[in-house]
Amino acid sequence: MSVTAQSVWNNCLEFIKDNIQPQAYKTWFEPIAAVKLSNKALSIQVPSKFFYEWLEEHYVKILKVALTKELGESAKLVYIIKMENTYGNKQPFTEKIPSSNRSAVKSQDVDIPLNNKNPELRNPFVIPGIRNVKIESQLNPNYSFENFLEGDSNRLARSAGLAVAAKPGGTSFNPLLIFGGVGLGKTHLAHAIGVDIKDKYPEKTVLYISAEKFTQQYIDAVKKNNRNDFIHFYQIIDVLIIDDVQFLSGKTGTQDVFFHIFNHLHQNGKQVILTSDKAPVDMQDIEQRLLSRFKWGLSAELQSPDFETRVSILKNKLYRDGVEMPDDIVEYVAKNIKTNVRELEGAIISLIAQSSFNKKEITIDLARVIVEKFVKNTKREVSIDYIQKVVSDYFQMDIDTLQSKTRKRHIVQARQLAMFFAKKFTKASLASIGSQIGKRDHATVLHACKTVDNLTSTDKQFRKYVEDITKKLSV
Structure with missing residues (x-):
């Protein structure tokens, strides 16, 4: 040189x-x-x-x-x-x-030549919907904090989201990983954070993208020999939001490139927000070095909303749509649809539509018909409480006994079966399952699941327990 x-x-x-x-x-x-x-x-x-x-x-x-x-x-x-x-x-x-x-x-x-005032430049790394170097955020403005109602089930995640939106890259919540089951509002909250950041800091480059699309872009970049351009494009983002990060499972090339992008963004004080249907500890086929980085910030779980929160969600939805509905009908819907927010709002939309199209008054009887049809046609998600009740009844003990600290063999096995079925039938994290079944940690749940698998293959009587309870939970 x-x-x-x-x-x-x-x-x-x-x-x-x-x-x-x-x-x-x-x-x-x-x-x-x-x-x-x-x-x-x-x-x-x-x-x-x-x-x-x-x-x-x-x-x-x-x-x-x-x-x-x-x-x-x-x-x-x-x-x-x-x-x-x-x-x-x-x-x-x-x-x-x-x-x-x-x-x-x-x-x-x-x-x-330095005297060219209008260089005709094209971004060699083209993302559909993003032209030249003006990067569109891909955010949905309808998803805001205003219509993401707070409750016990989401308070931590929502509060962390507000903190990140107020000071992106400047809190200890980096990355912020939001995880939980289907329809609980992960995508809504991720968009809400991005929308709020764009309002507060219009100069910041914010990008929302699904992990599936990110993977496809990486594959295309490799095919076109644009891997460096792909990396540099993502390294200029101030706030990167990746939805359904569990989709990277098993994709070692994409994980490797995301690892380098993540490191660059984190080291330069940029904010990373991730969503997943499971906690980092439950993710399969994700490299350990990447999982360790997911744990650097905060992992916040979204759980199924409680009754009061469900009522608030429905009332907020009705208010936004300019629809009036008697409180007893709102409470009936909230009481009977417990699994997730998406199903809850879907039921109320169906109820309004039936009333409007058929010119019928919204009554409890109409609500009952709609809710029954809706629940029947929707895949039911078994709750951890319901699993504990089924297992307790099967072994003729109460739930307090099932959750107790006793080491009696038949009670331990019942508790392990409850944990096993909670992992099988719900989207809850191991930590969440453990805390709800006797305040155990995720390692105890993992051990319980392995024990049940082993006993099912070696113990004929135990295999019958599993088969019987599976039938009860599958009804």
Whole structure:
């Protein structure tokens, strides 16, 4: 490396550093290396094509001023783009500049005249719906904190979400992992955090994406040899929200690239928000190094809402839709649909629709008909309380005995069976199952499940217990 090139670039960096935000300087200028100086043309190496296009789009003026100060009006800047394929081999890169006042440069060099005021640039890493370098958040503004009602089942997650929205990247909740069963509001809360951040900090780049789409983008990037561009694109996000992160299970390549993106964002004070249908401890086929990072921040569980919260959710829904409904009917629906918020709102929508289309008054009888049909046609999610009752009745003991600290063999086995079926029939985390069945920890639940599996394959009588209780719970 030429000493002259380095000294010129160092002087440029001093000027640039004084004129832009420290975080922007760290992200976009620290990774650049000066390579050579020839006839007032300074060659610098940048990590990817996307990196160069971002510099040209956002920092071309300051680069021109800095370089002109050092080398005069005839100064030129040549980019050397470091490309890397999936296997890590260096590959030459040829860039054809579409504008007539740019010359195409063979091999790795891209010659950019600094007097071009309107560079025609395209983002080489194109996400559907995201054009050029203007990144749309992909957030749904209908999902807000205002219509995410607080209750005992979601208080921790909602409070953490509000804290993150007030100070993204500046709390100990980084990453914030929201987990829970289907229809409990994980996606709603993730969007609400993003929407609130965009309102408070319009300059921040927020992106919501499902883990499935993230994986597909990565696969496409590998096919097109754009892996570096893919990584750099995600490294510029201020708030990254990935929904259903359990979808990364078993996808080692995607996990590896997400690991590096996560590290970069976390180290640079950017906020990561994840949702999952299970706690980190219950995730299968996710690399340990990634799981350990999921645990750096806060894992907050969304549980099924209690009766009071269900009533509040329904009343809020009716208020927003401008519909009036008697309290006794609202309470009837809330009492009979307990599994999740999505089913709860679905039932009330069905009730309003039936009343409107058939011009019938909304009565308890109509509510009963709708709720019965709705519950019948909806896959019932067995609760942990119900499982404990079924197991206790089967072994002719009360629930307090089942949950007790006693080590009597038949009671221990009943408790282990309750834990086993709770894991099988519910979406609850091991920690949640343990806390509800005698205040045990997740390790006890894991041990219980392994014991039941072993005894089922070796003990004929125990196998009958499992078969009998399975039938009762499957009715």
